[in-house]
Amino acid sequence: MTGSQGTARTVARRTVVAAAGGAGLAVALTACGDQGGSAGSVSDKPAGQSGGSTGGSGGGGSVVARTTEIPEGGGKVVGDVVITQPRAGEFKAFSSKCTHQGCAVKDVADGVITCPCHNSAFDASDGSVKAGPATSPLPPAEITVEGDAITLA
Secondary structure (H helix, E strand, O other), X not given: OOOOOOOOOOOOHHHHHHHHHHHHHHHHHHHOOOOOOOOOOOOOOOOOOOOOXXXXXXXXXXXXXXXXXXXXXXXXEEOOEEEEEEEOOEEEEEEOEOOOXXXXXXXXXXXXXXXXXXXXXEEOOOOOEEEOOOOOOOOEOOEEEEOXXXXXX
Protein backbone atom coordinates (compact mmCIF):
# COMPACT_ATOMS: atom_id res chain seq x y z
CA MET A 1 0.00 0.00 0.00
CA THR A 2 1.33 3.39 -0.91
CA GLY A 3 1.45 6.14 1.63
CA SER A 4 2.09 3.78 4.53
CA GLN A 5 4.41 5.17 7.19
CA GLY A 6 5.82 1.80 8.42
CA THR A 7 8.03 -0.51 6.48
CA ALA A 8 7.38 -4.23 6.75
CA ARG A 9 10.48 -6.38 7.09
CA THR A 10 10.62 -9.97 6.03
CA VAL A 11 13.10 -12.17 7.85
CA ALA A 12 14.25 -15.23 5.98
CA ARG A 13 13.79 -18.60 7.68
CA ARG A 14 17.50 -19.21 7.19
CA THR A 15 18.31 -16.11 9.27
CA VAL A 16 16.06 -17.24 12.13
CA VAL A 17 17.54 -20.76 12.13
CA ALA A 18 21.10 -19.40 12.05
CA ALA A 19 20.39 -17.03 14.95
CA ALA A 20 18.87 -19.82 17.03
CA GLY A 21 21.82 -22.09 16.28
CA GLY A 22 24.27 -19.35 17.19
CA ALA A 23 22.51 -18.77 20.50
CA GLY A 24 22.62 -22.49 21.27
CA LEU A 25 26.32 -22.62 20.44
CA ALA A 26 27.00 -19.65 22.71
CA VAL A 27 25.23 -21.40 25.59
CA ALA A 28 27.19 -24.63 24.99
CA LEU A 29 30.51 -22.81 24.83
CA THR A 30 29.72 -20.89 27.99
CA ALA A 31 28.87 -24.11 29.81
CA CYS A 32 32.14 -25.67 28.64
CA GLY A 33 34.12 -22.49 29.21
CA ASP A 34 37.83 -22.27 29.78
CA GLN A 35 38.76 -23.21 33.30
CA GLY A 36 42.21 -21.67 33.05
CA GLY A 37 43.88 -24.81 31.73
CA SER A 38 46.11 -24.91 28.72
CA ALA A 39 44.47 -27.00 26.04
CA GLY A 40 46.56 -29.83 24.74
CA SER A 41 48.43 -30.86 27.86
CA VAL A 42 48.00 -34.16 29.63
CA SER A 43 48.75 -34.86 33.23
CA ASP A 44 51.50 -37.44 33.58
CA LYS A 45 51.19 -37.59 37.33
CA PRO A 46 50.46 -40.99 38.89
CA ALA A 47 47.16 -41.67 40.61
CA GLY A 48 46.76 -39.73 43.82
CA GLN A 49 48.52 -36.61 42.55
CA SER A 50 47.24 -33.52 40.79
CA GLY A 51 48.16 -33.10 37.16
CA GLY A 52 48.29 -30.30 34.69
CA SER A 53 50.65 -27.50 33.95
CA THR A 54 48.55 -24.51 34.83
CA GLY A 55 49.57 -23.99 38.43
CA GLY A 56 47.13 -22.23 40.69
CA SER A 57 44.39 -23.98 42.56
CA GLY A 58 43.95 -27.12 40.43
CA GLY A 59 41.20 -28.45 38.18
CA GLY A 60 38.02 -27.95 40.14
CA GLY A 61 35.98 -29.78 37.49
CA SER A 62 33.49 -32.50 38.22
CA VAL A 63 34.58 -36.14 38.29
CA VAL A 64 34.22 -37.68 34.82
CA ALA A 65 35.52 -41.17 35.66
CA ARG A 66 37.08 -43.27 38.39
CA THR A 67 40.47 -44.89 38.00
CA THR A 68 38.82 -48.27 38.63
CA GLU A 69 36.69 -47.76 35.48
CA ILE A 70 39.75 -47.43 33.21
CA PRO A 71 41.35 -50.84 32.56
CA GLU A 72 45.11 -51.13 32.18
CA GLY A 73 45.89 -51.21 28.45
CA GLY A 74 42.36 -49.98 27.75
CA GLY A 75 40.25 -46.92 28.26
CA LYS A 76 36.84 -45.33 28.29
CA VAL A 77 35.17 -42.69 26.12
CA VAL A 78 33.62 -40.00 28.32
CA GLY A 79 31.84 -37.34 26.31
CA ASP A 80 34.39 -35.45 24.23
CA VAL A 81 37.43 -37.24 25.66
CA VAL A 82 38.83 -40.74 25.75
CA ILE A 83 40.70 -41.60 28.95
CA THR A 84 43.30 -44.36 28.80
CA GLN A 85 45.57 -46.23 31.19
CA PRO A 86 48.52 -47.33 29.05
CA ARG A 87 50.46 -48.62 32.09
CA ALA A 88 49.37 -49.29 35.65
CA GLY A 89 48.67 -45.98 37.42
CA GLU A 90 49.35 -43.82 34.32
CA PHE A 91 46.29 -42.05 32.91
CA LYS A 92 46.13 -40.10 29.65
CA ALA A 93 43.32 -38.26 27.88
CA PHE A 94 42.73 -37.32 24.27
CA SER A 95 39.95 -35.86 22.15
CA SER A 96 37.43 -38.57 21.31
CA LYS A 97 36.99 -37.07 17.83
CA CYS A 98 38.86 -39.00 15.13
CA THR A 99 41.16 -36.74 13.13
CA HIS A 100 40.13 -38.41 9.86
CA GLN A 101 36.49 -37.32 9.54
CA GLY A 102 35.41 -36.42 13.06
CA CYS A 103 33.66 -39.65 14.10
CA ALA A 104 33.76 -40.46 17.81
CA VAL A 105 36.31 -43.14 18.68
CA LYS A 106 34.74 -46.11 20.38
CA ASP A 107 36.95 -48.97 21.50
CA VAL A 108 40.13 -48.94 23.55
CA ALA A 109 41.85 -52.30 23.97
CA ASP A 110 45.39 -53.66 24.00
CA GLY A 111 46.84 -50.14 23.97
CA VAL A 112 44.93 -49.07 20.84
CA ILE A 113 42.09 -46.54 20.43
CA THR A 114 39.90 -47.45 17.45
CA CYS A 115 37.50 -45.36 15.38
CA PRO A 116 34.51 -47.40 14.18
CA CYS A 117 33.87 -45.31 11.04
CA HIS A 118 36.96 -46.13 8.97
CA ASN A 119 39.08 -48.19 11.40
CA SER A 120 41.73 -45.58 12.14
CA ALA A 121 43.81 -46.70 15.12
CA PHE A 122 45.66 -44.54 17.64
CA ASP A 123 48.24 -45.35 20.32
CA ALA A 124 46.59 -45.16 23.78
CA SER A 125 49.77 -43.82 25.38
CA ASP A 126 50.33 -40.77 23.17
CA GLY A 127 47.45 -40.53 20.67
CA SER A 128 49.72 -41.10 17.65
CA VAL A 129 48.35 -42.77 14.53
CA LYS A 130 48.97 -46.52 14.38
CA ALA A 131 46.82 -47.16 11.29
CA GLY A 132 45.02 -44.85 8.85
CA PRO A 133 43.19 -43.42 7.09
CA ALA A 134 43.79 -40.79 9.83
CA THR A 135 47.12 -39.00 9.40
CA SER A 136 47.09 -36.75 12.49
CA PRO A 137 47.26 -37.85 16.14
CA LEU A 138 44.39 -37.40 18.57
CA PRO A 139 44.84 -34.06 20.36
CA PRO A 140 45.66 -34.49 24.06
CA ALA A 141 43.28 -33.31 26.76
CA GLU A 142 44.25 -32.24 30.26
CA ILE A 143 43.04 -34.32 33.18
CA THR A 144 43.72 -34.39 36.90
CA VAL A 145 43.86 -37.58 38.93
CA GLU A 146 43.34 -37.30 42.69
CA GLY A 147 42.85 -40.54 44.57
CA ASP A 148 40.49 -42.53 42.34
CA ALA A 149 38.80 -39.46 40.84
CA ILE A 150 39.58 -38.31 37.29
CA THR A 151 38.50 -34.78 36.39
CA LEU A 152 38.94 -32.63 33.33
CA ALA A 153 41.45 -29.96 34.28
